[in-house]
Amino acid sequence: MLAFITTATTVENWGSAVFNPLQDLSQRTVNALPSIIGAIIILAIGWLVSATVGKIVTKIIELVKIDKAFEKIGIKKAAEESGxxxxxxxxxxxxxxWFLLLVFFLAATNILGLNQVANFINDILRYIPNVIVAVLILMVGTLFADFLYRLVRSGTKATGIPSASFLAxxxxxxxxxxxxxxALAQLKIALVETLFTGIVAMFAIAGGIAFGLGGKDLAKELLEKVKQDISKNGKETKKSELE
Incomplete structure (x- = not known):
């Protein structure tokens, strides 16, 4: 009888060890279900809204004919040649x-309580406006460059100035x-500083190599010239003393 009771107690303990975590997991799932459903709905709405707005923006920019301006400067051709x-x-x-989609995705992660993921998306969202502004700068700059090219070319041709195409x-x-x-400055890429440092380094290296290869002859010529000047001055001084 005692053995039966012990066995029953052991089985009961095993059952509790197995079923308690399952019960806890199911309870957590039920509690989190509204948040999961809400996150899925937000993502679905976000996908529809972001895809629709993206297509509308693409159509609006196509009406401005920005792609033709980039085609004229050869960027489209270079990209096609690269496959x-x-x-x-x-x-x-x-x-x-994707900016709008990330905004909705951020809202979904906040609902689910995924704080680390939300912080990562926040960092991306803070940088994307810089990319958008940089692209806008490139688009406006390309349109203005194309307009200025046609303006300068027609103006120089009308006044009879040669090399109209070159000036344009x-x-x-x-x-x-x-x-x-x-645009690169907007992306916080320090191109000017990098180029300036590279140019200075290039001239320094080139100067060092040039001096190492030809500095000996140059120093010899300078010393010879100084020697001749001293000798000439000495002769003139001696001549004046004799007189």
Whole structure:
């Protein structure tokens, strides 16, 4: 009888050890179910809204004909030769779409209490506006560069100034380079400082190599010139004393 009671107690303990965690898990699942359903609904709405807005933005930018401006400066052709399809309107629409989708995804993670994921998405969302502004700067700069190219070319041709295409190209690329530098600055890429440091280092290395290769002869010539000047001055002084 005692053995039966002991066995029954052991089985009961095993049952509690197995079923208690399952019961706790099921209870947590039931409690979290409203949050999970709410997060799924938010993500579904976010996908529909972001995809729709992204397409609308793409169509609006296509009406501005920004892709033709980028095609004129050769970016689209270079991308196609590399096996890639480039479209500034689609790129901007894609950025807007994912920005909005991340906003909805952030709301879903907050509902689920995923704080670490929410913080990571927050960091991305803080940077995406910089990317959007940089793309806008490039688009406006490209449109203005194309307009300036046509304006300078027609103006110089009308006044009979030679090299109209060259002057127009200089004006266009000046605007494009400036726009690119401003866009990179918006992305917090220190291109100017990097280029300046690289140029200084290049000249320093080139100067060191040049001095190492030809500095010996240059120093010899300088010393010879100084020697001749001293000798000449000495002769003139001696001549004046004799007189």
């Amino acid at each position: 890639m399809e480039f479209s500034m309107s689609k790129l901007f629409g894609w950025l807007i779409k 190209s200089v004006a266009k690329w000046t605007v494009l380079i400036f726009s690119t530098m401003v």
